[in-house]
Amino acid sequence: LERRVAVSRGSEFVVVANRLPVDRTVGADGVPRWRRSPGGLVSAIAPVMRRRKGTWIGWTGAPDERLEPFGEDGMALHPITQTAREVELYYEGFSNATLWPLYHDVVAPPIYDRSMWDAYVQVNRRFAEAAAEVASEEGLVWVQDYQLQLVPRMLRELRPDLRIGFFLHIPFPPLELFWQLPWRRQILEGLLGADLVGFQLPGAAANFVRLCRRLLETRHVKQDVYWDDRIVRARAFPISVDVGELNDLVGRPDVQERAQEIRTDLGDATVLLGVDRLDYTKGITQRLQAFGELFEDGRLKPGQAVFVQIATPSRERVEQYQLLREEIEQQVGRINGEYGEIGFPVVHYLHSSYDRAELTALYLAADVMVVTPLRDGMNLVAKEYVACRKDLRGALVLSEFTGAAAELKRGAFQVNPYDIDGLKGTLLAALDAEPAEQARRMRTMRRRVIEHDVDRWAQDFLSELERPGVRPVREPVP
Numbered sequence: 001l002e003r004r005v006a007v008s009r010g011s012e013f014v015v016v017a018n019r020l021p022v023d024r025t026v027g028a029d030g031v032p033r034w035r036r037s038p039g040g041l042v043s044a045i046a047p048v049m050r051r052r053k054g055t056w057i058g059w060t061g062a063p064d065e066r067l068e069p070f071g072e073d074g075m076a077l078h079p080i081t082q083t084a085r086e087v088e089l090y091y092e093g094f095s096n097a098t099l100w101p102l103y104h105d106v107v108a109p110p111i112y113d114r115s116m117w118d119a120y121v122q123v124n125r126r127f128a129e130a131a132a133e134v135a136s137e138e139g140l141v142w143v144q145d146y147q148l149q150l151v152p153r154m155l156r157e158l159r160p161d162l163r164i165g166f167f168l169h170i171p172f173p174p175l176e177l178f179w180q181l182p183w184r185r186q187i188l189e190g191l192l193g194a195d196l197v198g199f200q201l202p203g204a205a206a207n208f209v210r211l212c213r214r215l216l217e218t219r220h221v222k223q224d225v226y227w228d229d230r231i232v233r234a235r236a237f238p239i240s241v242d243v244g245e246l247n248d249l250v251g252r253p254d255v256q257e258r259a260q261e262i263r264t265d266l267g268d269a270t271v272l273l274g275v276d277r278l279d280y281t282k283g284i285t286q287r288l289q290a291f292g293e294l295f296e297d298g299r300l301k302p303g304q305a306v307f308v309q310i311a312t313p314s315r316e317r318v319e320q321y322q323l324l325r326e327e328i329e330q331q332v333g334r335i336n337g338e339y340g341e342i343g344f345p346v347v348h349y350l351h352s353s354y355d356r357a358e359l360t361a362l363y364l365a366a367d368v369m370v371v372t373p374l375r376d377g378m379n380l381v382a383k384e385y386v387a388c389r390k391d392l393r394g395a396l397v398l399s400e401f402t403g404a405a406a407e408l409k410r411g412a413f414q415v416n417p418y419d420i421d422g423l424k425g426t427l428l429a430a431l432d433a434e435p436a437e438q439a440r441r442m443r444t445m446r447r448r449v450i451e452h453d454v455d456r457w458a459q460d461f462l463s464e465l466e467r468p469g470v471r472p473v474r475e476p477v478p
């Protein structure tokens with residue numbers, strides 16, 4: 001594991017993210033190895049990283065681990081240590097029990113705790129110091145996501161020569177919610193250390209600019225914020241999926257066979273599919289409720305339709321996530337207990353993580369993909385489903401509260417997941433859609449996803465960051 005590579009110092013391109021893009025695994029021979037991690041962020045940036053031969057700064061996921069920089073999967077990796085207490089306070093605490101719910105419409109109550117905040121500052125400083133050490137003169141640093149919002153400012157103080165970009169993968173809340181945060185000023189000033197602050201949607205960028213004006217009394221022209229003798233640009237860059245990788249998977253005979261096998265195992269039933277991290281923002285209970293009620297109403301019969309819900313384990317030490325898991329497990333038990341018959345459970349619930357090939361086989365086997373978040377920055381699952389359906393079959397049910405809805409609304413069956421009756425009607429409409437309608441909708445969505453894949457996203461962000469005229473406005477040398 002401690003294989004060393006050429007020192008990562010002097011990198012022209014540095015990515016800073018909470019997690020390194022690899023997970024530790026043990027091979028069949030018992031030897032520990034690294035493997036590329038699942039998850040939105042990693043699927044998005046790994047290909048770009050490899051092309052640019054950059055350095056990725058992040059945490060391995062193991063508390064108290066100290067590792068030297070190493071190379072894996074064509075990338076130079078620079079590990080950051082987090083103590084067990086920091087993981088609890090910075091990661092599980094401030095990142096995932098404060099910022100995550102606050103930025104997702106407060107769908108769970110955020111915890112405001114001063115020791116969590118202190119740990120957030122401390123760990124952000126460690127990341128900023130590492131980036132300051134690794135980046136070359138006038139290099140480019142791209143900071144990722146809500147766990148590291150203080151890094152841009154800290155890094156600029158250490159290295160004013162750098163060009164700094166920040167991308168927020170989750171929603172940026174309206175001023176009225178952000179205002180709750182006891183450290184609202186520090187977070188905002190942290191972000192303003194960047195030259196370019198990227199969001200999933202134009203509305204999020206607008207929320208940010210409005211907040212700057214109200215909280216810091218900044219001037220701005222459109223989405224250019226004047227701050228500290230510099231111009232900070234707020235822009236939208238909707239993230240997407242690796243269409244090439246998914247195409248390759250869809251073309252693999254073993255993946256197609258596996259899709260057939262899944263269908264055979266499920267009998268003649270129409271297959272509805274959900275794939276999510278087990279997270280309270282994803283609207284899993286709402287979709288299961290709607291599905292269960294369709295049986296209660298007699299609008300669906302056991303054996304006619306089946307719901308496969310993959311819920312990937314996530315943030316298992318955070319209380320809200322433990323509560324949600326119990327709730328979903330009870331709900332699945334109740335629905336199957338009431339409406340299932342021998343040989344025909346109505347919900348298959350899998351609390352487990354799968355490899356990309358298995359996920360692709362599931363996408364190919366699903367007649368209706370059900371994506372019902374209460375709030376989601378983008379939602380890559382929706383785009384992955386579309387990217388996989390070259391056959392123009394299948395229907396996508398998509399919540400209005402996802403970033404993806406802005407791009408896919410013409411082809412998707414849109415829903416408000418809070419409206420259970422509406423959700424029931426839409427599930428049935430998607431189940432009943434004729435092949436010609438499925439194809440028409442799928443074609444529209446595929447056009448968008450294929451043209452705007454993850455490469456385009458990264459290119460758009462980086463070329464905006466590299467655009468001349470965005471360097472810090474310096475005092476003239478006397």
Ligand code: GDG
Pocket residue numbers: 037038039040041043044169170239275276277312352353354355356359376377378379380381382384
């Ligand atoms: C955040 C934002 C934004 C899921 N289970 C497995 C697995 N996955 C993969 C999916 C997809 C990714 O994880 C999940 O991405 P999402 O976008 O759906 O959601 P978040 O994890 O909440 O991501 C989100 C995203 O960042 C990117 O900016 O879109 O709004 O919340 O790629 O396929 N992958 C594997 N095994 C699984 O079991 N290998």
